[in-house]
Amino acid sequence: MNLDVIFLVLLALVVLFAILLLAKTVRIIPQARAGIVERFGKYKETLPAGLNILVPFIDRVRYLIDLREQVVSFPPQPVITEDNLVVSIDTVIYFQVTDPVAATYEIANYIQAVEQLTMTTLRNIVGGMDLEQTLTSREDINSGLRGVLDEATGKWGIRVNRVEIKGIDPPPSIKDAMEKQMRADRDKRALILSAEGQRQSAILTAEGNKQSQILNAEGERESQILRAQAEREAQILRAQGEGQAIQTVFQAIHDGQPDQSLLAYQYLQMMPKIAEGDANKVWVIPSEITKALEGLGSSMHEITGIPKHSGGPRVRVDMGPTEAQLPKPSGDPELTSAQKAVEAAIAEAAAAANPGKRVPAPAEPPTDPASAEPTGDQPGA
Template sequence: MPAVLVLLVLLVLAVVVILAKTVRIIPQARAGIVERFGKYKESLPAGLNILVPFIDKVRYLIDLREQVVSFPPQPVITEDNLVVSIDTVIYFQVTDPVAATYEIANYIQAVEQLTMTTLRNIVGGMDLEETLTSRDEINNRLRGVLDEATGKWGIRVNRVELKGIDPPPSIKDSMEKQMRADRDKRAAILTAEGERQSAILTAEGSKQSAILNAEGDRESQILRAQADREAAILRAQGEGQAIQTVFQAIHDGQPDQSLLAYQYLQMMPKIAEGDANKVWIVPSEIGRALEGLGSTMNDLKGIPQEVDGPRVRVDMGPTDVPTEAERDAGLKATHAAVEEAIAEARKSSTTSPDKAAKADRAEPPAQEPPAQ
């Protein structure tokens, strides 16, 4: 009985081992390389596969997905003899599992070495500044070389990226100084442009202010001149009307010699007014004026008993403010009336020259008193 049990156990174990060697499950996006007696037989797809136990063997399991490999930084010498450290990232995919298995022993290491050598060739023809600013060009050229070289290995390089380009510390310091100098230069240029714009705007504001002030002064002077002109015209019109009124009133009153002598005596105290008038001269006609005044006080001769009133009334003009044309016409009319009145006065004064001559012969002129 124990022997039968041991036999059954061994039989079950044999069946399990045979099934394990016969049935093989390949994961998705993988490929199994099957060898029979050390020779390639076939590639197993994803899923359940049946093998001949103890004869067929899955030698390699190849990943068909896109893979990312980052290589450590490598020193590279540029055209201007500067050593820079460059690390790269490769994106590749196995397209032929058989070629990737039997054409190359370690395709990842091969891609790394090929990347480094190709990168040294590309960067060796560039200077430092071009290397730092030509990442896309380096990536495209590197990808083209790698894709061409790895095609026979069953590998397709999809993308190559330069993860970092590190120049020497001294070059970094110089680059920082240059960048700082460029920024200081741009800041100085922007400051100068701002000051220039500010000065231009200030000058334009001053110009506009001066223009507006000049225009305001000009308009103010024009308005002031027009006001002075109108005031002078109105003042002249008023003086002309006042002269005409006084002149007309004198003629309407028909003054005689006695009235004129009386007015003459009233004006004499005004002549002597003032602290500076220490000496004044009595005119020679003072005697005749006093005689006329005496006869006037005694007999009131020359003064009419009844006054008929003025013969002509003076028109004072309209009370409204006239226009410029009306003011000019009024001034002309006033000047004409004044000239006419003066002419009439001169004509009337020449009608009695004999009477004035007789008065001169009747009494000689009085002697002027000595100055006090």
């Protein structure tokens, strides 16, 4: 019984030792990892990803290095600018381990080393810039940090891919001053744009008024010219008409050869015109009018300077038709009857206007249209 227990204990120990030996011999490295193997405390080899066989109890995986690109965000750090202003800058570093052996044995803690190097380099770069340049030159700061860090970390087996500045925070007083400055700058630009707009508007308005006044002046000038031309032509036409009227009257008087009776009748016609008007209280009758009345009442006396009988033939001036000219009736019986009715109405109106004068009856319309045309002047009695 005791032998069986001892055998089982020994068997369990052997199995346990075999499992431990297998665990020390076989080592599985994950993808994108690298294992640093040491033998008796000395570097032996670097294990790649996958299944690896080690010498148990002699070889040992000391470090497991991550070969992927890593992102490290550093807390904000106070940095003094060239114009003695303290700003708070926080950065982000993107780096990757390219040499696991160097990253293990060349530097004790490469993440802390990168952080400190970033802070010192950032202070050197920002210290040569003023606040305005610091706020507007992020790309220059990133490039400068990346160059310095890549050069310094190359011997550590680390490659810095990117350096980004997350934020640059000036003091609250500086923020307030910057906001006031920006507000004042925007107000100034707004006032400048408003003034330029008003100036352009005034210029355009003045140009429009100028063009309007020029056009109005040109229109007024042309209008005055046209009115003057029209007035001149009207005066010329009136003068010509008056001249023709005077010439016609003068010619008619000379052609008619007026005698004593006609001039006496003209004197009688002028008497009512002399008496016209409210201001004519007293008026003088010319002596020629009395003599004309005497000559009109009796043909025994003669007025001085006026012949009793004019010599030579008398010519009656053709004054044109005295009756309304109606269109000649056509062959239509209805139109002929209408024409006759119109002529009869005209005759009746003339008879009513002159009761003592005989009005000839309307004549039959001539069959030949040429016979109805006037033949010219007719001699008087």
